[in-house]
Amino acid sequence: MTTLFRRAYPPAELPAGAYWWLPFCGPDVVVREDDGQAALLYGGMDVVAGLEFEPPVLLGSLDGVPCVSCQLSSTAELPTGWHAIGLRELYGKLDDALYEIAGYAAHLLLWQRTSRFCPVCASSTEPMQGDWGRRCSTCGHTRYPQLSPAILALVHDGDRVLLTHKPGWSARYSIIAGFVEPGESLEACVQREVEEEVGVAVANISYVGSQPWPFPDQLMIGYMAEYAGGMLEIDTAELDDAAWFHVDALPELPPPMSLSRRIIDAWAASRRRELLDGQSSFRA
Numbered sequence: 171m172t173t174l175f176r177r178a179y180p181p182a183e184l185p186a187g188a189y190w191w192l193p194f195c196g197p198d199v200v201v202r203e204d205d206g207q208a209a210l211l212y213g214g215m216d217v218v219a220g221l222e223f224e225p226p227v228l229l230g231s232l233d234g235v236p237c238v239s240c241q242l243s244s245t246a247e248l249p250t251g252w253h254a255i256g257l258r259e260l261y262g263k264l265d266d267a268l269y270e271i272a273g274y275a276a277h278l279l280l281w282q283r284t285s286r287f288c289p290v291c292a293s294s295t296e297p298m299q300g301d302w303g304r305r306c307s308t309c310g311h312t313r314y315p316q317l318s319p320a321i322l323a324l325v326h327d328g329d330r331v332l333l334t335h336k337p338g339w340s341a342r343y344s345i346i347a348g349f350v351e352p353g354e355s356l357e358a359c360v361q362r363e364v365e366e367e368v369g370v371a372v373a374n375i376s377y378v379g380s381q382p383w384p385f386p387d388q389l390m391i392g393y394m395a396e397y398a399g400g401m402l403e404i405d406t407a408e409l410d411d412a413a414w415f416h417v418d419a420l421p422e423l424p425p426p427m428s429l430s431r432r433i434i435d436a437w438a439a440s441r442r443r444e445l446l447d448g449q450s451s452f453r454a
């Protein structure tokens with residue numbers, strides 16, 4: 171089933187009727203939970219009646235149903251059956267489209283909390299019309315929700331993939347990740363991050379996909395790149411290990427919700443297909 175999310179921007183007002191509610195308690199989204207599955211709260215303003223909350227934010231509508239978020243008071247006592255769940259823990263318990271909207275809500279509420287004052291002159295800011303920007307009431311400085319682009323880069327060499335390990339990660343290995351610097355293209359960022367973290371050169375950088383990552387404000391942009399030379403030399407300020415792994419001997423990998431895992435799975439599936447094709451043509 172395809173779903174369509176249409177965004178709304180200030181000064182859009184809440185229409186009458188029932189909404190998908192995304193109330194947050196601190197950083198956690200409040201849902202109903204039953205047998206390991208979560209469901210968003212659904213209904214009119216009566217859903218949050220009796221609770222203390224900041225003015226609700228209309229995010230948009232999903233297949234025509236308005237989606238509304240609000241920050242509950244940190245001391246709010248949640249009604250029976252409601253649970254405050256971290257976004258990471260919520261993954262897989264909600265429909266994908268609603269999960270993505272929950273991430274959007276978390277990002278926008280963070281923006282609402284952190285943009286009340288001007289970073290230039292410390293006066294209060296006011297919402298702008300038609301987008302989520304805020305303008306300083308004194309000096310006119312404008313700001314928009316911060317989005318931090320970060321690349322993911324899977325480096326491969328035939329049947330081997332280069333995976334890295336950071337201090338504090340269980341046994342899990344992942345691909346290279348890093349924030350895009352000012353004045354840098356995404357492809358240049360891939361080359362720089364790979365070179366800085368593991369000391370090797372890459373070529374034939376190709377785009378795979380992207381993913382909003384509201385922890386708290388990243389946009390992950392995924393690439394694959396071919397190993398093009400150099401010895402592994404680990405940046406020990408960031409990593410405690412990096413190694414080549416054969417496609418049939420991969421270590422513990424990131425959780426399925428992450429784009430890094432999807433990139434690794436896509437590479438491994440394509441390598442295994444090629445290996446099988448190679449074997450069948452050999453037998454033929």
Ligand SMILES: [Zn+2]
Nearest residue numbers: 288291306309
């Ligand atoms: Zn100002």
